[in-house]
Amino acid sequence: MKKLITLLFLALVFSCHNQAQTNPKQDAIKNAKPVTVKLENGKAKAYFASGCFWCVEAVYESVKGVDEVINGYAGGHTKNPTYEKSNTGKTGHAEAVEVIYDPKVVSFKTLVDVYFASQNPLQVNGQGPDKGSQYRSILFYQDQTQKQIIDTKKAALAKQLNAKIAAEVYPFQKFWIAEDYHQNYEKLHPENRYIQGVSIPRLKKFQAKMPEVLKEKH
Template sequence: MATATFAAGCFWQPEVIFRDTDGVIETRVGYTGGDTENPSYEQVCTGRTGHAEAIEVTYDPAKISYEQLLDIFWECHDPTQKNRQGPDVGTQYRSAIFVHDAEQRETAERSLEEQRRRRRATVQTEIQPAQIFWPAEEYHQQYLQKRGLATCKI
């Protein structure tokens, strides 16, 4: 098993997309990339913790590649928006790839360069080393599924 971590705006919809992907074993939503230990949703929403809303994906590399997960990441949000996705505004909604090793970094950088060539707008996605992943509160885990919703897309 391997781990991938992505920030693609609000974590609810991307979590559904990753969770429903063959080869993905488990997903968790939470906070990473900041400097406050064990932040709450309310703290992250202030923009003062430095965290992004993120999805931690545990996957089987024999069934799905990291590159394929990156393809899903690019499709499930608009990486040209800086610190926002639709009406959600703030640094916690930034687009970021949190890499867990040198191989992920190399693959993510190649993928980012490809996106920059393909898109007409500037890609705002950051690539950062993975940091501690703080799971979000239980009510955020599989939020849409618990409410019988298929999507929250705008």
């Protein structure tokens, strides 16, 4: 009986997660016209979701040409998402990062390479121990040029691995900044068990793959 109850609970949880990604409001987000974010002081912004934003923040902040990375939420159909609400899987949002970068130093194309090099591209609805639609992988494009870059690299990786790539491709709509305590998390909490056990190993694995794009110090 306990096993049956557990299975029913898990089915309900995954049903909620799946519903968040397949309802009409979410479909409207996927099919919307992309929003282009203008340059500010010569700096561009790019948006990615790839599991826990603490991990992704640390990865992109180690890349040359990246000035700052902000943690937040994107890809959903609700307004003003919070950590608690997004964790239900019902808002459609995923934990995401805003990457503020100098396009004269690092290209969007390279940022996409960093994205795929810093994750398990085959894991659906999560990265590592973090599972659920709020941790799913999404690349956001702001125009058709960015979409073509993403689609080309995703197709090439699928061919290379002979497998389906889990990352979704969304038109960018809006980025909601996460709570203050989520910002600069890896730098401010180096002794945290999750940072020690998950974020830092993921960062080091990426750094070994793409040493040519790294800042001298991180």
